[in-house]
Amino acid sequence: MELLPDHLLAGHKAFMSGRYRTEEQRYRELAREGQEPRTLVIACCDSRAAPETIFDAAPGELFVIRNVANLMPPYSPDGEYHATSAALEFAVQALKVQHIVVLGHGRCGGIKAALDPEAKPLSPGDFIGKWMSMVEAPAKVVMANGLMTTGERQTALERISIRFSLANLRTFPCVSILEGKGRLSLHGAWFDISTGELWAMDPVTGDFHRPMIDVEIPKADSDS
Numbered sequence: 001m002e003l004l005p006d007h008l009l010a011g012h013k014a015f016m017s018g019r020y021r022t023e024e025q026r027y028r029e030l031a032r033e034g035q036e037p038r039t040l041v042i043a044c045c046d047s048r049a050a051p052e053t054i055f056d057a058a059p060g061e062l063f064v065i066r067n068v069a070n071l072m073p074p075y076s077p078d079g080e081y082h083a084t085s086a087a088l089e090f091a092v093q094a095l096k097v098q099h100i101v102v103l104g105h106g107r108c109g110g111i112k113a114a115l116d117p118e119a120k121p122l123s124p125g126d127f128i129g130k131w132m133s134m135v136e137a138p139a140k141v142v143m144a145n146g147l148m149t150t151g152e153r154q155t156a157l158e159r160i161s162i163r164f165s166l167a168n169l170r171t172f173p174c175v176s177i178l179e180g181k182g183r184l185s186l187h188g189a190w191f192d193i194s195t196g197e198l199w200a201m202d203p204v205t206g207d208f209h210r211p212m213i214d215v216e217i218p219k220a221d222s223d224s
Contacts, residue, residue, distance in 0.1 A: 040065065040091040041062050043105075044070040044108055070103055072088070072168045088175075092172075092178065097184070104158045110131070135157065138164065165188075169186060198211065
């Protein structure tokens with residue numbers, strides 16, 4: 001019986017001879033001094049949308065929470081198990097991150113399920129169905145729009161759900177207080193798996209723009 005699948009062992013071997021070798025000092029510093037990421041990313045568990053890859057992040061640069069459809073539930077201190085809320089609490093209170101990014105993506109399976117009235121539970125527990133019920137209200141509104149295609153409805157809900165999660169983040173006292181003091185900033189982003197494009201949400205209008213294409217990035221001042 002194999003201890004791990006062969007492709008994982010091969011991948012680790014390549015990691016040790018490649019990235020680890022070039023960043024060995026960085027890993028040793030992280031092990032010795034601990035992590036101090038400035039950014040928390042709440043992302044989907046979809047294997048095609050890894051934040052560390054999308055943002056080309058270095059070790060220790062991002063603190064990442066991944067769940068189905070990158071949803072943030074509302075503040076609910078009811079004594080139950082809350083994995084996403086626990087990770088948020090640690091990132092904000094212990095690691096003291098400065099930024100929180102809710103990162104959605106195209107062709108999200110969870111969002112697709114939320115828009116499918118014929119979707120059947122994958123198990124008796126229907127954990128996905130319960131989880132996605134958080135966006136049931138906006139999903140019904142989007143589904144009722146007969147002028148949109150199936151793909152347009154999915155993209156719309158993917159982006160609406162990002163705004164939904166940002167609103168839920170602000171129900172957490174630790175988030176709202178620090179944001180009010182200017183010590184924490186919230187951001188929304190959407191990644192197109194097919195093209196690799198990243199869309200960022202305007203914090204005022206809620207519209208999504210491609211920072212590298214649609215928005216002019218100020219050039220750094222030059223002494224020359």
